Amino acid sequence: MKDIQNRKDIELLVDEFYKLVIKDELIGHLFTQIVKLDWNVHIPVMYDFWETSLLGKTKYKGNPMLRHIELNRKETLKPEHFDRWLSLWEQSIKSNFKGEKAGMAIQRGHQIAELMKFKIEKHS
Template sequence: MKTLDSRQDIEELVNSFYEKVVEDETIGFFFNDIVKVDWEKHLPKMYSFWETILFGQMSYKGNPMGAHFPINEIEALEKKHFERWLELWKQTIEENFTGKNAELALYKAQNIAQLMAFKMDLARKL
C-alpha cells in the first residue's frame, strides 16, 4: 500500500472512487441520470479540489456547495446519500492508500459530507 503524496495519487484516488460511484445503486443516479456528468470536465475539477484540500496547492477554483444546490432542487440530496458517498470514499482510500494524507482525506471528507448534508437539508426546509 502506498502513501497519498502527489497529484498523480489524487488522480488515482478520485478515478477509483468515481468508478464505484457511477455503479452505486444509492448515489449513482445523481451522476448518471440527474446531472449527466461530463467526466472530462468534472474529474480535473475534483483532482484540483482534493489537491487544494490535502496539499494546499490552491489549484481549485469553484463553489462546491453552490454546485449542489440546483441538484438538491431536482432531487433531494439526503443524509443517506452523503453517508454512502463517504462510505465509498473511505473504501477507496483504504483499498489504495495509507498514511497521514490518507487519514486527512478521510477526515476532510467526513466534514464535507456532514456540512453538505446539513446545508442541503436546511435548503429544502426554507
Template sequence: MNDIQNQDDLYLLVDEFYKKLLSDESISYIFTDVVKIKLEEHLPILVTFWSQAILGTGGYTNNLTQIHLDVNAKSYLSPELFKIWLNHFYNTVDENFKGQKAEQIKTQALSIGTIMQIKIAQQQGDKL
C-alpha cells in the first residue's frame, strides 16, 4: 500500500470518505438535509483543503471553523457526530494508504476536529 502522494490520491480519499458518510444515516442527514451539499463542488474544495494541509500547496482561504459553526447553528454537531466522522475518516485513510502522510492527515483531522468541538461547545454555551 502506498502513502498519500498527490491531489489524485486526496481525491480518491475524500471520495471514498464521503461514500461512507453518506451511507451512514446517523450522520448523512447533515450533508443531505441540514446543508444540501453538491458533491461535485464539495469534493474539490476538500481536496484543496487537505492538499494545503499535508502537501503544502496553497489555495484554501475559507474560515473552516466558522463554516462548521454555521452548520452547528442549524443542527447541533455533537461529540458523538465528531466520533462518527473521525472513525469514517480514519478507516478510509487506513483502507487506502500507509505511511507518514497517512498518519499526518489523521492527526490533523483529530486536532482540527478538537478545535471545532471546543468552539461549538462555546457556541452552545452562549445560547444558554
C-alpha cells in the first residue's frame, strides 16, 4: 500500500470517505437531509481542503468552522457525530494508504474535530 502523494490520491481518499458517510446511519443524514449538499460543489472543495492540508498546495479558501457552526444550529452536533466522522475518516485512510502523509491525515482529522467541537460549543 502506498502513501498519499498527490491530488489523485486525495481524490480517492475523499471519494471513499464520502461513500461511507452517505450510507452511515448516524451522520449520513447531516449531509443529505440537513445540509442537502450539492455534491458537485462540495466534493471539489474537499479535494482542495485536503490537498492544502496534506500536500501544502494553496488550493482551499474558505471557513469550515463557520459551516459547521451553521450546521450545529440546524441540528446539534454531538460527540458521537465527531467520533463517527473520525472512524470513517480513519477507515478510508487505512483501507487505501499507509505512510507519513496517511498518518498526518489521521492526525489532522483529529485536530480538526477537536477544534470544531471547541468552536461549536463556544458559539452555542
